[in-house]
Amino acid sequence: MSSPMRKALAVFALAAALTACGPKVDPAAAAAGLAEAKAFFAKNAKAEGVHTLPNGLQYKIVRSGAPDAPKPDITDEVKVHYEGALLSGEVFDSSFERGSPETFELAGLVKAWQEAIPMMRVGDEWILYVPPELGYGEEGSPPTIPPNATLVFRIELLGVLPHAGGETGNV
Secondary structure, three states: OOHHHHHHHHHHHHHHHHHHOOOOOOHHHHHHHHHHHHHHHHHHOOOOOEEEOOOOOEEEEEEOOOOOOOEOOOOOEEEEEEEEEEOOOOEEEEHHHHOOOEEEEHHHOOHHHHHHHHHOOOOOEEEEEEOHHHOOOOOOEOOOEOOOOOEEEEEEEEEEEOOOOOOOOEO
16 A cells, blocks of 8 residues: 555544544434423514514614614624523623723634624614524533523624625615
C-alpha cells in the first residue's frame, strides 16, 4: 500500500474513532425535552404579546427602538446584550451579568438568532422562545444545555456593524 494511501486511511480511521467517541444522546432525556417543548409552545402561543413564526420560533417585544433605526442582515455583525436561560429559569449565559455586550457574526449563531435578529431594529429588546431544532437541537450543549432544550433568550440589539461590502444591513 502506498504511503499517501496509508495516510489517508489513518486519517479516516482517526475521524471515525473520534466520531464514535462523541457525546451520546440519552433517548429518554431527548424525548422529555421534546414533550416539554411541545407543551410549552402550545401554551405560550396564547400568551399576551407573543408572536409565533411558521417555524415555531416565538418572540415578545419588550421595547422598540426608533422606527428608522437600522436592521441587520445575515451577513452583518451585531452588538448585543443577551441572556440565555432554560425553561426552568436557570441562566446559562448573560452579557448583562458580565456588564459587557458581545459582538457576533450573525451567520455563525443558532438558527433562532439568525431568524429573529434581522427582524429587529437597533434599540429593540425582545424575548425569544426557541424550540429545540432552532437552538442546540437533539444533542444540546453538555453539560449546560440538555438534549432538545427549549431556550429563552432576552436580546437587546445595540448595534449593527457592516459586512465586508461596507453597507449596514437593511434599513
